[in-house]
Structure formats: structure tokens, C-alpha cells
Amino acid sequence: EHATEDQLPMYISEFYLKIHNGRLNGWVGYTLSWSDRILPEVNFGRRYFFRWDRRHHMTAVAMYKLDEAWEISSTFLLQSGNAITLPQGRYLSVNGTPINDYVAKNDQRFPLYHRMDISIQKRINPRNNFTSTKQYWNLTIYNVYNRFNPFVINIDNTTTPPRVVGIAFFRFLPVLTYSMKF
Numbered sequence: 001e002h003a004t005e006d007q008l009p010m011y012i013s014e015f016y017l018k019i020h021n022g023r024l025n026g027w028v029g030y031t032l033s034w035s036d037r038i039l040p041e042v043n044f045g046r047r048y049f050f051r052w053d054r055r056h057h058m059t060a061v062a063m064y065k066l067d068e069a070w071e072i073s074s075t076f077l078l079q080s081g082n083a084i085t086l087p088q089g090r091y092l093s094v095n096g097t098p099i100n101d102y103v104a105k106n107d108q109r110f111p112l113y114h115r116m117d118i119s120i121q122k123r124i125n126p127r128n129n130f131t132s133t134k135q136y137w138n139l140t141i142y143n144v145y146n147r148f149n150p151f152v153i154n155i156d157n158t159t160t161p162p163r164v165v166g167i168a169f170f171r172f173l174p175v176l177t178y179s180m181k182f
Contacts, residue, residue, distance in 0.1 A: 010035050019062075026062035033057075043105035049083035051106065056080045068123065075117045081110025084153060090162055098157060110150060111166075115143040134181045142173040 012033040019026045035053040038045065056079060063073040086108050087100035117140060124135040143149075150166030 023065040024062065025064075026060070028060045029058065031057040046104075048105040048107070051083055053083050053106075054080045070123075071121045073119045073121075076114070077116075078112070078114040081113060084108050084110055086153075086164060087155060087162060090157075090160075100155065100157070100162065110153060113149045115147050115149060116145060117142050118144055132182060136177075136179045136181075138175075138177045138179065140175045140177070142175065143171055146172040 010033070012031065014032075015028075015030045017028045019028075031054075033054065035050040036047050037050050038047045042048065058076075058078045060076045061073070063071060065071045083106035085102055085104075085106050088103040089101040090098050091101060093099050119138060119140040121136055121138045124137065148166070148168050148171060150168050152167040154165045154167065156163040156165050
């Protein structure tokens with residue numbers, strides 16, 4: 001007998017620590033979770049990890065106010081890779097067409113995902129009659145250490161054996177923004 005999707009347990013444990021000490025603010029959050037499925041028509045009725053199963057997820061944020069005009073901040077993100085189904089081998093069909101052989105559903109994972117972003121913000125004194133207006137320049141560097149974090153994984157069947165190819169977006173991205181709050 002197979003469990004239905006709503007009968008499957010999901011296990012989650014979360015921890016959160018907030019820091020507020022004068023000019024320094026920040027937090028660390030960590031989630032440990034399991035999410036799997038059993039469906040008769042998928043994976044021969046055996047339990048498999050759900051696509052969005054992320055065993056570990058941690059975020060650490062620190063913000064430091066240098067003075068009334070300047071603030072620096074940093075964010076570090078670390079998480080397990082998503083579950084993925086990749087071929088375990090390849091064979092030729094009767095007419096000679098290569099066919100990928102998939103053994104189990106979501107039995108492998110994307111690589112561990114991690115990155116650090118840093119930011120420096122400058123508050124500008126308004127030069128107009130709107131004294132309540134706050135203006136800011138902000139320079140953010142996304143993925144400071146240029147980590148290759150694949151967002152998509154494809155199989156290149158033009159090579160023997162087939163090759164796994166990861167595609168990553170925004171490996172290192174500086175962003176300059178101007179904002180106004182009233």
C-alpha cells in the first residue's frame with residue numbers, strides 16, 4: 001500500500017538569532033528540513049525527494065552603521081542543492097538512437113549553493129524643500145567571491161559519455177542604485 005501525498009511527514013526545524021548591539025545589527029537563521037513524496041506512478045512507487053527539498057538553509061546578515069551617513073552590510077547564504085534526476089547511463093535503441101537511462105527520481109543534487117553579498121550605503125542630505133525626503137546611494141556587490149552556482153543543469157548528449165553542464169547567472173554583479181524615500 002502506498003501513502004498518499006498528504007500522509008507523508010515533512011520535518012522542519014528552524015533556529016533564529018538576532019543581534020542588536022549599538023551600531024551593529026544582524027541575524028543568523030538556519031532551517032533543517034526534509035520533504036519527500038511517494039506516488040504509485042512515480043519512481044516505481046518508492047519514496048523520493050521532492051524537487052524543492054533543501055536539507056540545509058542558512059542566512060547570516062550583518063549591518064554596521066559607521067555614522068549618520070554611511071552604513072555597510074553583508075549577507076551570506078548557504079543551502080543544499082535542489083534534488084535532480086540525472087541519467088545513470090545510456091544505451092542505443094533498436095534504430096541506433098541514444099537513449100538516456102534514468103534509474104531513480106531525484107536521486108542526485110545540485111551542488112551546494114553559497115554566496116556572499118556586500119553593500120555600502122551613503123545617505124545624502126536633501127538639497128530641496130522636502131526636508132523629510134531621504135536620499136541614498138548604494139553600491140552592492142552580488143556574489144563577491146564569484147562562486148559558480150548553477151541555476152540550471154542540462155545534459156549534453158553530443159559527447160560520449162554524456163556531460164552534465166551547469167548554467168549560472170550573475171556570478172559576480174556590482175549594482176549601483178539611487179533611491180529616495182519620503
